[in-house]
Amino acid sequence: xxxxxxxxxxxxxxxxxxxxxxxxxxxxxxxxxxxxxxxxxxxxxxxxxxxxxxxxxxxxxxxxxxxxxxxxxxxxxxxxxxxxxxxxxxxxxxxxxxxxxxxxxxxxxxxxxxxxxxxxxxxxxxxxxxxxxxxxxxxxxxxxxxxxxxxxxxxxxxxxxxxxxxxxxxxxxxxxxxxxxxxxxxxxxxxxxxxxxxxxxxxxxxxxxxxxxxxxxxxxxxxxxxxxxxxxxxxxxxxxxxxxxxxxxxxxxxxxxxxxxxxxxxxxxxxxxxxxxxxxxxxxxxxxxxxxxxxxxxxxxxxxxxxxxxxxxx
Amino acid sequence: xxxxxxxxxxxxxxxxxxxxxxxxxxxxxxxxxxxxxxxxxxxxxxxxxxxxxxxxxxxxxxxxxxxxxxxxxxxxxxxxxxxxxxxxxxxxxxxxxxxxxxxxxxxxxxxxxxxxxxxxxxxxxxxxxxxxxxxxxxxxxxxxxxxxxxxxxxxxxxxxxxxxxxxxxxxxxxxxxxxxxxxxxxxxxxxxxxxxxxxxxxxxxxxxxxxxxxxxxxxxxxxxxxxxxxxxxxxxxxxxxxxxxxxxxxxxxxxxxxxxxxxxxxxxx
Numbered sequence: 001x002x003x004x005x006x007x008x009x010x011x012x013x014x015x016x017x018x019x020x021x022x023x024x025x026x027x028x029x030x031x032x033x034x035x036x037x038x039x040x041x042x043x044x045x046x047x048x049x050x051x052x053x054x055x056x057x058x059x060x061x062x063x064x065x066x067x068x069x070x071x072x073x074x075x076x077x078x079x080x081x082x083x084x085x086x087x088x089x090x091x092x093x094x095x096x097x098x099x100x101x102x103x104x105x106x107x108x109x110x111x112x113x114x115x116x117x118x119x120x121x122x123x124x125x126x127x128x129x130x131x132x133x134x135x136x137x138x139x140x141x142x143x144x145x146x147x148x149x150x151x152x153x154x155x156x157x158x159x160x161x162x163x164x165x166x167x168x169x170x171x172x173x174x175x176x177x178x179x180x181x182x183x184x185x186x187x188x189x190x191x192x193x194x195x196x197x198x199x200x201x202x203x204x205x206x207x208x209x210x211x212x213x214x215x216x217x218x219x220x221x222x223x224x225x226x227x228x229x230x231x232x233x234x235x236x237x238x239x240x241x242x243x244x245x246x247x248x249x250x251x252x253x254x255x256x257x258x259x260x261x262x263x264x265x266x267x268x269x270x271x272x273x274x275x276x277x278x279x280x281x282x283x284x285x286x287x288x289x290x291x292x293x294x295x296x297x298x299x300x301x302x303x304x305x306x307x308x309x310x311x312x313x314x
Numbered sequence: 315x316x317x318x319x320x321x322x323x324x325x326x327x328x329x330x331x332x333x334x335x336x337x338x339x340x341x342x343x344x345x346x347x348x349x350x351x352x353x354x355x356x357x358x359x360x361x362x363x364x365x366x367x368x369x370x371x372x373x374x375x376x377x378x379x380x381x382x383x384x385x386x387x388x389x390x391x392x393x394x395x396x397x398x399x400x401x402x403x404x405x406x407x408x409x410x411x412x413x414x415x416x417x418x419x420x421x422x423x424x425x426x427x428x429x430x431x432x433x434x435x436x437x438x439x440x441x442x443x444x445x446x447x448x449x450x451x452x453x454x455x456x457x458x459x460x461x462x463x464x465x466x467x468x469x470x471x472x473x474x475x476x477x478x479x480x481x482x483x484x485x486x487x488x489x490x491x492x493x494x495x496x497x498x499x500x501x502x503x504x505x506x507x508x509x510x511x512x513x514x515x516x517x518x519x520x521x522x523x524x525x526x527x528x529x530x531x532x533x534x535x536x537x538x539x540x541x542x543x544x545x546x547x548x549x550x551x552x553x554x555x556x557x558x559x560x561x562x563x564x565x566x567x568x569x570x571x572x573x574x575x576x577x578x579x580x581x582x583x
Contacts, residue, residue: 153429
């Protein structure tokens with residue numbers, strides 16, 4: 001379930017005016033920005049941008065980019081974009097890093113629905129004049145590349161049907177591949193990138209039933225093996241995405257410093273999806289509410305925005 | 315009426331008019347062709363392509379070029395549409411079916427081609443096209459170690475790059491070799507067809523038309539005629555078809571010809 005609290009009746013013009021006022025003159029009224037944008041869903045945010053453009057002949061996003069800074073600016077920027085556009089930006093940022101954040105690519109391709117992933121690919125082309133797969137391929141090599149390109153170009157069947165015989169045989173193939181450290185990567189990649197999510201979950205369950213441990217446990221290993229890491233992330237995202245996101249959040253709020261990139265990314269991308277469930281999971285596993293942990297580890301307007309997106313009452 | 319049609323009916327000693335099986339069989343085939351044109355024309359392009367893909371998979375290796383044709387000559391959104399339609403019609407993804415039905419060396423290439431969502435703008439990075447031409451060149455040189463269509467780098471280039479980019483790669487290749495890429499790939503027909511469809515579609519269309527209109531053309535080749543004319547939108551096929559119009563008029567018969575030529579001419583207006 002979503003965490004953000006957006007009223008059903010909204011005046012986009014009024015919102016645009018408030019935002020304009022918040023940005024005009026000396027300094028910026030960040031509280032006003034948070035109180036409007038933090039309580040609007042994707043469709044509403046889009047309308048606000050259009051209203052703003054019509055009223056003031058200016059792109060609201062560009063205006064905010066110039067007015068704000070730091071972690072707060074990055075969070076607002078990601079929040080205000082359309083979900084598909086946002087994912088395109090996140091993917092591009094991840095790829096273009098000196099040492100690409102491959103797990104972000106896996107995350108996007110494995111936790112979004114098939115239609116959402118298509119929308120991301122379209123948005124990516126519109127923005128960067130390249131296909132997403134081209135850029136992924138250009139910055140990776142070997143089996144990692146093969147796996148990532150296949151994940152990013154997959155258009156999985158969306159249905160609920162499961163073929164138990166197939167789940168059985170493919171669980172065996174996966175187990176054989178995992179056991180034999182020399183790994184038939186092709187078969188593993190084929191299964192992971194063509195089967196529907198329901199089918200894969202059935203396969204993973206079968207794997208655990210047959211071997212007493214989850215496949216993710218068996219995939220733990222040499223952290224220097226990039227392919228293994230990417231593969232494991234893919235399995236985790238496909239098998240139980242909420243558990244995966246909880247872990248990312250947990251790791252991002254470390255004792256020594258915070259990984260704001262990851263924190264922003266998860267909160268912003270899941271706030272309208274299943275952040276509530278992820279929060280509950282976090283609470284269960286860490287004995288402290290996510291809001292508390294975030295409040296302790298962040299500050300200022302950045303903290304205020306995150307807490308608003310987490311559903312905290314003003 | 316029957317007594318006038320010697321070719322279709324023959325009298326026996328009881329003066330009963332049987333119909334001539336062979337002649338009727340031919341009639342049926344002709345009508346089926348007509349039916350195919352009509353049905354294909356009326357279908358939504360996405361459903362059409364999805365069904366063509368399914369059929370090609372069922373028929374096996376001689377029809378794999380249809381998969382290449384659809385994956386490489388449709389626009390990015392049309393190919394996407396076909397994948398969506400495939401889900402709805404068959405409750406599976408096309409990738410899954412290709413993987414289940416094809417076990418040979420073509421599998422990697424075909425799966426990759428079908429997943430492409432190519433950028434369609436004109437931007438092309440010349441440096442990259444040069445290095446990718448070199449990659450292809452090396453892969454072709456090493457064909458004794460491994461089939462070119464099984465080379466990961468080759469598959470990657472052919473399935474992720476935009477068509478304008480690949481056309482430039484094709485041109486760059488000619489600086490490295492006195493043959494074109496397609497000339498070098500006579501042994502791997504499917505790969506050759508892939509490159510033709512992506513870089514020089516007119517060559518592909520010409521060959522299909524030519525084969526279909528020959529005297530010894532088989533059913534598959536003739537069906538290709540229907541398929542190309544009905545499913546190809548856009549100028550390139552039409553330009554090629556114009557060159558074959560006279561042959562089509564001569565070799566194709568009856569209602570099938572009328573509807574085929576009608577479809578061809580209709581879109582010209």
